Amino acid sequence: MIIGGCPNGAPAVYTNQAELLTRQGSHSSNLIIMITVEGLTKRYANHVAVDNISFSVERGQIVGFLGPNGAGKTTTMRVLTCFLPPTSGTARVAEFDVLEQPMEVKKRIGYLPETPPLYPEMEVVEYLEYVGRLKGVPKESLARRVDEAAEKCSVGDVKSKLIGKLSKGYRQRVGLAQAIIHNPDVLILDEPTSGLDPQQIIETRDLIKGLAGEHTIILSTHILPEVEQLCERVIIIAKGKLVATDTVQNLTSRLRGAETVAIEITGRNGAGLSTPDVLERLERVAGVSRVLERDSRDGNLTLMVESEQGQHIRPELARAVVEAGWNLNELHAVGLSLEEIFLELTGAPKADVTAPHATTVGGFAGGNQ
Numbered sequence: 001m002i003i004g005g006c007p008n009g010a011p012a013v014y015t016n017q018a019e020l021l022t023r024q025g026s027h028s029s030n031l032i033i034m035i036t037v038e039g040l041t042k043r044y045a046n047h048v049a050v051d052n053i054s055f056s057v058e059r060g061q062i063v064g065f066l067g068p069n070g071a072g073k074t075t076t077m078r079v080l081t082c083f084l085p086p087t088s089g090t091a092r093v094a095e096f097d098v099l100e101q102p103m104e105v106k107k108r109i110g111y112l113p114e115t116p117p118l119y120p121e122m123e124v125v126e127y128l129e130y131v132g133r134l135k136g137v138p139k140e141s142l143a144r145r146v147d148e149a150a151e152k153c154s155v156g157d158v159k160s161k162l163i164g165k166l167s168k169g170y171r172q173r174v175g176l177a178q179a180i181i182h183n184p185d186v187l188i189l190d191e192p193t194s195g196l197d198p199q200q201i202i203e204t205r206d207l208i209k210g211l212a213g214e215h216t217i218i219l220s221t222h223i224l225p226e227v228e229q230l231c232e233r234v235i236i237i238a239k240g241k242l243v244a245t246d247t248v249q250n251l252t253s254r255l256r257g258a259e260t261v262a263i264e265i266t267g268r269n270g271a272g273l274s275t276p277d278v279l280e281r282l283e284r285v286a287g288v289s290r291v292l293e294r295d296s297r298d299g300n301l302t303l304m305v306e307s308e309q310g311q312h313i314r315p316e317l318a319r320a321v322v323e324a325g326w327n328l329n330e331l332h333a334v335g336l337s338l339e340e341i342f343l344e345l346t347g348a349p350k351a352d353v354t355a356p357h358a359t360t361v362g363g364f365a366g367g368n369q
């Protein structure tokens with residue numbers, strides 16, 4: 001695994017190297033790469049929105065594209081869907097280049113933009129037929145495709161309603177139905193739950209889960225639990241740069257090879273504890289990178305102790321506490337949450353995620369939650 005700055009000045013990207021090697025070495029594997037992005041850069045005038053990012057997505061995967069507002073998620077998706085040409089680098093869908101064979105790419109991609117392209121004055125069924133014709137669905141199968149898409153996206157019961165009369169949740173589902181109308185291999189969903197109420201969010205996530213088996217899906221989000229609930233892999237970008245790509249599980253459990261240990265101590269025989277003394281003593285334990293105070297009440301001091309990479313500090317930590325003459329009430333390892341990892345990787349300010357709606361990542365300035 002790579003984390004931290006590279007000597008040659010290239011952006012530091014965390015990837016799971018072991019997994020990468022296995023994949024490269026497995027000739028018998030029938031994995032098919034559906035999306036390949038190589039050295040993609042997109043510049044708007046002088047502003048670099050996407051800066052030399054590379055990643056790939058296997059067929060059938062559901063991948064979370066995670067990053068704070070302004071990270072470059074929408075821009076990347078617009079390049080993948082042939083709405084924007086890359087400034088440099090390449091993007092391919094099912095081996096078709098977005099610049100060289102956009103028609104082939106578009107056939108294979110269903111796109112739900114941040115604001116779905118809906119026409120309020122159209123009935124749902126009319127609209128889906130219209131999009132189907134635009135996307136080249138053959139006349140004889142159009143009615144069937146409209147029914148299938150409407151059913152999959154749970155809008156069958158409002159088929160003859162005007163889109164303008166639908167709730168936001170229904171409109172979003174019509175947006176999904178238009179994205180799958182031509183039964184594309186790949187779905188690109190830009191913040192699909194943004195602006196929905198909690199019930200609508202659950203329904204939309206369930207719907208996306210249901211689509212996952214048949215389609216390769218990239219969905220962008222700034223909501224961490226959404227990634228944990230929906231995605232197998234995550235691609236994290238910040239300020240246009242790729243900062244991590246791995247399975248959600250690996251990211252949460254193995255990213256740093258470091259451990260965080262929660263300990264609770266008290267003074268022996270009712271004696272008080274000096275927090276600075278405790279911090280100073282524990283910081284000297286071999287392998288400890290930092291010690292943070294979590295709580296201090298009734299003579300109990302709770303601390304979070306972080307190890308350096310690859311260090312197992314629990315035995316030494318326990319010994320140090322006992323040798324200092326304190327009682328060790330509790331000591332256990334705590335896993336890093338995806339949120340903590342995200343903050344670590346993107347350098348997003350912690351203050352932003354300690355707000356009441358602590359499920360959004362740092363830097364998000366939208367008002368949709």
Ligand SMILES: Nc1ncnc2c1ncn2[C@@H]1O[C@H](COP(=O)(O)OP(=O)(O)O)[C@@H](O)[C@H]1O
Nearest residue numbers: 044047049067068069070071072073074075076
């Ligand atoms: N059409 C545009 N012209 C100029 N700058 C843009 C344009 N679209 C996006 N940007 C800038 O590019 C960066 C990435 O934006 P975007 O891809 O929308 O990020 P995200 O979807 O992750 O919030 C932001 O700094 C944004 O202000």
Ligand SMILES: [Mg+2]
Nearest residue numbers: 073074075114
């Ligand atoms: Mg966006």
